[in-house]
Amino acid sequence: MRAALRLAQMLAATALLSACATLPAPEAAAPATAPRQPAISPDIFLAVAGDVEPVAEALCRAETPDQDCDFAILVDRDPRVPANAFQTLDRNGRPVIILTLGLIAILDNPDELAFVISHEAGHHIARHIPEQRRSAAEGARVFGEMAMAGGADRRTVARAAELGAFVGARTYSRSAELEADAIGTVIAFRAGYDPENGARLFSRLPDPEMPLLSTHPPNAERMAVVRRTLASLRGR
Template sequence: MLFRFLILAALVPLAACQTTTASAPEKASAASFEPLPFRGAASTAGFSTVVARVEPVAERECRRRTRGVNCDYKILVDDRPNQPSNAYQTVDKEGRPLIVFTKALLNEAQNGDEIAFVMGHEAAHHIEGHLQSTQTNAAVGALILSGLVAASGADPSLISNAVDVGAMLGSRTYSKQYELEADRLGTIIAHNAGFDPIRGAVFFQRIPDPGDAFLGTHPPNQDRIRIVHQTARGF
């Protein structure tokens, strides 16, 4: 009974923290998004200018660090109403990497360095293979937890729920590590594109701090700022 109680407790939904740079859990259709001119506080640099400078650098880093990976990034703005401040990396149905910004994030950015840093961060997720790794971790977690629940004699409904919980637990196993890896490489990409990643990382000082939450998807903001400064010292 204790084992069954623990599984049921695990099925209680966990509170989600607000994030600003996260990999999308599902593939997005490019048809759902419209490229827009940048109209936020960083309009002096211009969103299109940031894209023009960062995209080729990200693609060059991608080709240099990977083999057999599609490095032809497409940068998009999600203009659907009421979307939260966010940016994420995903792929389209052909496997082309997409970096998607919501309008809310662009409107909150204060300069081109912040946009360049976020763009470099999302490009880094693709280069590091984090989306694929997260999907694999989710599949393994679902298999393990559902297997344990099934072995306990649980009914099919509980086993089905265990698949979902296991996938969630698996997907978060290394998520904080992946974010810090993307911050490190994103710092390099932004710098090589001629932007200031330290100035760009000031963005973290204005967003909610997730802290070091158990099963959280993102590390504390201070840890992220620290790795940006550590990486930048090598330039």
């Protein structure tokens, strides 16, 4: 079981690095008469990040003062990387939010950018990285023990633990996305942006084809969370 659990931890770490894909890589489109001009210029990006980061940091320090709350907001400038955004930790435990150029290029307005950054900050505030690791390890343990109880050999037990880690991480990810949507709504609202307009980004997301194996919940469910949270913030 130790080997199986180590495998589960490796799988969970791999999943966490890309756990918060905001949009898939854009499909090839028919040639247009003129290329789409990005709505988010470098100056707008810096302005939005500058508005959101101190609000996210303040909420993080208020809710989880034992964590490092000094967010670094970075851009992956490799044009080959698909549209994506994720939160991770550097080697010193500092929270890092990374957006790819592909994602920035398809955002329609500053509200969407603010919501994406706020959503990723929400993952850190809610401690989703360590929680997802625990969920993956627990899934590996349960599936591995079930296989052992059934008399499976070592290789089958390891495969069962791998599947358990996968299911555990994916199951936790869906609930974590909704929690990050709610926290992100609070951050974006307090930073002066419209989270509902920002969350209209979901309308351009394909719904998960296989909900059990997806890391993301249905888009309508995510939008409903944003609207409920925003109504609460507005006192309705």
